[in-house]
Amino acid sequence: MPDAVVIGGGPGGGTAATLLARRGYSVVLLEREIFPRAHVGESLLPASMPVLEELGVLGQIENENFPKKYGATMVWGRDDTPWSWYFRETNRTYPYAYQVSRPRFDQILLDNAKSSGVDVRENCNVFETLSDSESGAIHGVRYRRDSGIVESVEADFVMDASGQSALLARSMNLRTWDTFFQNLAVYGYYRGAKRLPSPDETNIFIESYGLGWTWTIPLKDGLASVGAIVDSESAQAMLADIGPDEFLRQQISQTARTNDMLSDAELTGAPRVVRDWSYTTNRMVGDGWILLGDAACFVDPLFSSGVHLALMSAVMAAAYVHGAKTDPTLRVPAGQVYEQLYRKEYAHFRELASLFYASNRTEESYYWQARRLLGDTNVGARESFIRAVAGQPPRGYERSALSRGELPSEISEMFASVASDKRLRDATVAMGLSLNLVPRLAGEAKLERRPIFAEGEFQWSAVLSSATRPEGTPLSNFVAALVNLVDGKRNIGQILDRFTQGVEDSEQIEQAHESMINAISILYVDGAIDSLMG
Numbered sequence: 001m002p003d004a005v006v007i008g009g010g011p012g013g014g015t016a017a018t019l020l021a022r023r024g025y026s027v028v029l030l031e032r033e034i035f036p037r038a039h040v041g042e043s044l045l046p047a048s049m050p051v052l053e054e055l056g057v058l059g060q061i062e063n064e065n066f067p068k069k070y071g072a073t074m075v076w077g078r079d080d081t082p083w084s085w086y087f088r089e090t091n092r093t094y095p096y097a098y099q100v101s102r103p104r105f106d107q108i109l110l111d112n113a114k115s116s117g118v119d120v121r122e123n124c125n126v127f128e129t130l131s132d133s134e135s136g137a138i139h140g141v142r143y144r145r146d147s148g149i150v151e152s153v154e155a156d157f158v159m160d161a162s163g164q165s166a167l168l169a170r171s172m173n174l175r176t177w178d179t180f181f182q183n184l185a186v187y188g189y190y191r192g193a194k195r196l197p198s199p200d201e202t203n204i205f206i207e208s209y210g211l212g213w214t215w216t217i218p219l220k221d222g223l224a225s226v227g228a229i230v231d232s233e234s235a236q237a238m239l240a241d242i243g244p245d246e247f248l249r250q251q252i253s254q255t256a257r258t259n260d261m262l263s264d265a266e267l268t269g270a271p272r273v274v275r276d277w278s279y280t281t282n283r284m285v286g287d288g289w290i291l292l293g294d295a296a297c298f299v300d301p302l303f304s305s306g307v308h309l310a311l312m313s314a315v316m317a318a319a320y321v322h323g324a325k326t327d328p329t330l331r332v333p334a335g336q337v338y339e340q341l342y343r344k345e346y347a348h349f350r351e352l353a354s355l356f357y358a359s360n361r362t363e364e365s366y367y368w369q370a371r372r373l374l375g376d377t378n379v380g381a382r383e384s385f386i387r388a389v390a391g392q393p394p395r396g397y398e399r400s401a402l403s404r405g406e407l408p409s410e411i412s413e414m415f416a417s418v419a420s421d422k423r424l425r426d427a428t429v430a431m432g433l434s435l436n437l438v439p440r441l442a443g444e445a446k447l448e449r450r451p452i453f454a455e456g457e458f459q460w461s462a463v464l465s466s467a468t469r470p471e472g473t474p475l476s477n478f479v480a481a482l483v484n485l486v487d488g489k490r491n492i493g494q495i496l497d498r499f500t501q502g503v504e505d506s507e508q509i510e511q512a513h514e515s516m517i518n519a520i521s522i523l524y525v526d527g528a529i530d531s532l533m534g
Contacts, residue, residue: 002026002119004321005141005155007126007168009035012293012310012317013161014109018055019318021117025325028153029118030143032125035110036103040187040274042217042225043069043204043304046087046094051311054456057112061105066098067202067218075207075257077404080362082257084200099202099217124151126167129158129289137287138168157288157321160295161314164274168289169281169296178278180354180371181300183212184235186248187227188271193218194261204304209255210365215301216258226262228252229301231367232277244271278350284342285320285335292317297346302356305349313342316453323451323458334451334458340471341453352402359405372408422525428532429521435493439486439520442466442530447475447483464528473528479519486529492520 002025006017009031017029052058071086088095114120123146130140130152140154160168169175195201195218205216212230219225228251239247248271252259280297284290293310320338324331357371407415445466452461452474462480463472475483485495496516500509523529 002028002153002155003325004028004157004159005030005153006118006159006161007141008032008161008163008165008293008295009110009113009120009122010039010106010161010163010293010310011109011307012295012314013159014106014113015051015055015311015314016159016161016292016318017118017120018109018113018116019315020321021113023318023322025321027118028155029110029113029120030124030126030141030153031110031120031122034122036107038272039102039106040185040225040227040272041301041304041306042100042102042105042219043215044097044100045304045308046091046097048308048311049094049097051315054315055109055112057108060108061098061100064100064104064108064220066100066105066220068096069099069202069204070096070199071203073196073200073203073205074404076213076356076360076362078361078406080256082196082205083404084203099204099219101219101223126162129168129171130154131288135287138289156325157290159317159321160289160291161293161310163294164298166281166291166295168291172283174281174283175279176282178280178299178350181278181357182232183229183277183300184232185227185229185274185277185301186235186239186244186251186271187215187225187274188245188248189219189268190224190226190262190265191222191268193224193226193265194263196261205258205261206302207255207258208360208362208368209251210363211251211254211367213302214252214255214258216261223268224262224265226252226258231370232275239273244273247271280343280346284339290317290320290335290338296342299346299350300353300357302353303349309342309345309349312345315456316341319453319457330451330458330460337451337453337458337471344471355402355407355411356405358411359402359407361406425525425527429525433492433517433520433532434534435496436491437532437534438488438491439495439524439529440488440531440533441483441486442528445528445530447480448472464523466528473526478515479523482516482519483523492517 004020004025004027006013006027006029009029013029017027020027049058052061071084073082073084075082110120124143126141126143128142129138130142131138138158140152141158142150142152144150166175193216196203196205202218207214212228214226214228217225228248230251252262278298278300281291284296292313296313299305316338320334323334360368445464447462447464449460450463450472451458452463454474462475464475464483465472482499485498496513499516500512503509520529524532
């Protein structure tokens with residue numbers, strides 16, 4: 001019996017299978033199609049580059065001569081003048097990503113899985129899971145070959161990377177639709193499209209217009225991926241009436257620059273429609289199963305997060321299976337941490353996209369007015385996002401993007417408040433911390449022992465968690481011991497005395513003092529220490 005069966009051979013499934021196989025596990029991967037196959041989502045992010053490097057395929061991808069993506073150019077915000085942001089402004093190690101051909105890109109990753117020892121079976125359509133009648137634990141899947149023969153495979157873990165088909169989430173009724181976005185996409189491929197002026201000729205181009213927005217992604221061999229994002233409900237009848245081909249042409253005709261870029265281009269093949277849009281799931285890990293990539297959640301593609309989320313979740317999912325196999329005590333708590341980390345990354349892109357929609361003022365149509373009403377959201381997720389973005393350099397791409405539009409007043413006030421608080425904390429630390437100051441932990445902060453994801457593995461660690469960081473911040477033994485002494489009553493000097501009790505070496509005491517001041521400073525700036533009372 002294999003250690004794991006992976007459903008789906010896309011970037012998430014291929015990556016998870018490869019990483020497990022390289023650890024010595026037996027893995028079966030079931031893919032319903034025969035690769036190469038068509039797929040949208042060509043625009044990568046620099047965050048995916050380290051994963052591709054770890055997989056050993058980055059050199060191969062570089063040799064494919066995919067256009068390098070240095071950033072994005074947009075018509076969005078306060079006016080209709082195009083503007084650009086660049087990855088190099090916040091990522092010196094990987095200042096660019098790639099605009100890939102997904103049939104070829106996905107083939108490279110799946111071939112890499114095969115060469116790593118994964119038993120890859122294509123043209124095998126998984127249609128149900130095998131589960132224990134009493135416990136409900138999942139222990140395998142049943143699938144149908146193209147010949148019609150039905151077979152089954154049992155495994156210790158079922159890893160669902162089936163994309164938006166979301167086999168497990170659908171069968172267990174776990175999917176929750178996001179009521180904010182409610183969009184659909186119609187896209188196709190054009191040959192001979194004009195490119196943006198230098199130096200932005202290989203950027204993804206995003207243009208907002210009255211009924212939504214369009215993307216244009218320059219690909220190799222003179223092709224461009226072009227899509228229109230529109231309101232799902234209002235587009236359904238029109239699509240049924242005129243079909244995807246004419247629908248896409250009409251949407252493009254309502255744009256200024258995209259229409260010009262495609263004026264001499266030819267549509268190759270029939271456009272496709274993607275209707276299953278933004279969603280998440282109530283659970284991502286269970287007894288014998290784990291969801292990754294789009295099988296777990298999908299957020300509006302405005303910031304090209306799809307492949308990144310698939311690869312990131314695949315790395316963590318493989319680490320989860322490895323951890324559960326080597327240390328059974330990790331099985332449940334590591335699954336909880338996996339879900340917290342994945343939800344946090346999903347929430348980051350979800351908040352960025354929703355705030356970006358709300359900030360656009362280039363159009364005054366119903367589509368855009370409706371998306372300025374942010375509605376209900378996870379307050380902790382929004383606060384966490386704002387804290388992360390407010391701490392960026394001014395030219396960080398999230399800050400740069402949001403600054404181009406007009407955010408709702410309450411959101412602008414939250415950004416201003418967080419930025420002001422951070423400046424105040426930085427200034428307090430810069431002046432030096434007096435030994436008479438009394439540190440007090442934030443009310444919701446707590447120290448506990450739980451798994452963390454570090455260096456590609458789940459491992460036990462001391463963790464300081466809070467409302468804005470439910471996944472927790474890993475602490476060294478030194479800092480954990482220090483936090484245990486922060487009770488809101490002892491001042492820094494008293495904590496130092498308690499910490500160095502019994503130590504006679506003055507040099508060791510001085511080193512402990514310096515390390516403790518540094519640790520308290522970091523915890524204070526980060527907000528884990530709420531206040532320093534004089």
